[in-house]
Amino acid sequence: MDGTIIEKQRFPSPNPNIELFIITYWCQGLKIKGLLASPKEDGLYDGFLYLRGGIKNVGKVRIGRIVQFASEGFVVMAPFYRGNQGGDGNEDFAGDDRHDALAAHTILTQHPKVKKDRIHVFGFSRGGVMALFTAIIHPSIRSIVSWGGVTDMALTYDERLDLRRMMKRVIGGSPNKVPEEYKRRTPLFELEKIQAPVLIIHGKKDLNVTIEHSHRLERRLKELGKSVEAWYFDEFTHYFPPKINRKVVQDLTSWMKKQ
Numbered sequence: 001m002d003g004t005i006i007e008k009q010r011f012p013s014p015n016p017n018i019e020l021f022i023i024t025y026w027c028q029g030l031k032i033k034g035l036l037a038s039p040k041e042d043g044l045y046d047g048f049l050y051l052r053g054g055i056k057n058v059g060k061v062r063i064g065r066i067v068q069f070a071s072e073g074f075v076v077m078a079p080f081y082r083g084n085q086g087g088d089g090n091e092d093f094a095g096d097d098r099h100d101a102l103a104a105h106t107i108l109t110q111h112p113k114v115k116k117d118r119i120h121v122f123g124f125s126r127g128g129v130m131a132l133f134t135a136i137i138h139p140s141i142r143s144i145v146s147w148g149g150v151t152d153m154a155l156t157y158d159e160r161l162d163l164r165r166m167m168k169r170v171i172g173g174s175p176n177k178v179p180e181e182y183k184r185r186t187p188l189f190e191l192e193k194i195q196a197p198v199l200i201i202h203g204k205k206d207l208n209v210t211i212e213h214s215h216r217l218e219r220r221l222k223e224l225g226k227s228v229e230a231w232y233f234d235e236f237t238h239y240f241p242p243k244i245n246r247k248v249v250q251d252l253t254s255w256m257k258k259q
Contacts, residue, residue: 037069057084077108148208151188
């Protein structure tokens with residue numbers, strides 16, 4: 001069954017208050033790997049589904065980042081996506097690999113330390129698409145954060161000349177050749193199904209994922225009368241300086257807990 005944990009291996013944690021595990025779980029008959037972090041102290045916590053960006057070794061889940069979010073008082077589940085770090089299958093850039101995120105959501109709902117009705121989803125870069133689709137499929141998601149998030153796959157193809165070869169290979173062609181595949185990977189067409197409030201974070205100098213992705217998301221959510229808040233930063237690119245990054249993490253996790 002999707003979301004069933006097959007193997008759980010303890011991993012050294014840089015924070016003595018946070019437990020870390022590399023887990024292997026089932027999704028669509030594939031063995032998927034991921035990272036699970038939780039506060040050691042007894043109690044019930046909000047769940048936090050962390051959806052990474054990139055593809056393959058670009059944008060891998062970083063332990064420090066996961067522990068950073070867990071330290072704010074969350075049980076964090078971060079799938080590596082299929083085909084990565086010993087997992088079965090192949091990533092297909094928000095196609096079928098979105099099920100890896102959905103199965104990871106199931107793992108959080110079954111975790112003994114997680115408040116079942118308080119699971120949040122966070123997507124960075126390509127993970128923005130994954131986060132939105134997770135909330136579209138699971139209306140019970142409590143809140144959504146898209147940080148430098150992709151929202152329109154055809155726009156990514158247009159903007160990122162360096163990714164076109166990969167996208168053609170993984171998706172099956174260009175937007176002109178397989179428009180239905182790009183539409184299938186673009187959550188803007190299904191936002192009416194989202195129930196949770198959305199927080200958008202984006203640096204205006206971002207060249208990896210331009211701010212137009214966030215503008216399109218914000219506009220569409222407002223047209224649909226959905227709850228949306230946007231934090232735009234004039235001076236930053238896809239990556240924020242460490243000090244600012246820490247502050248934004250504290251601010252966004254505080255925002256989540258209020259939802």
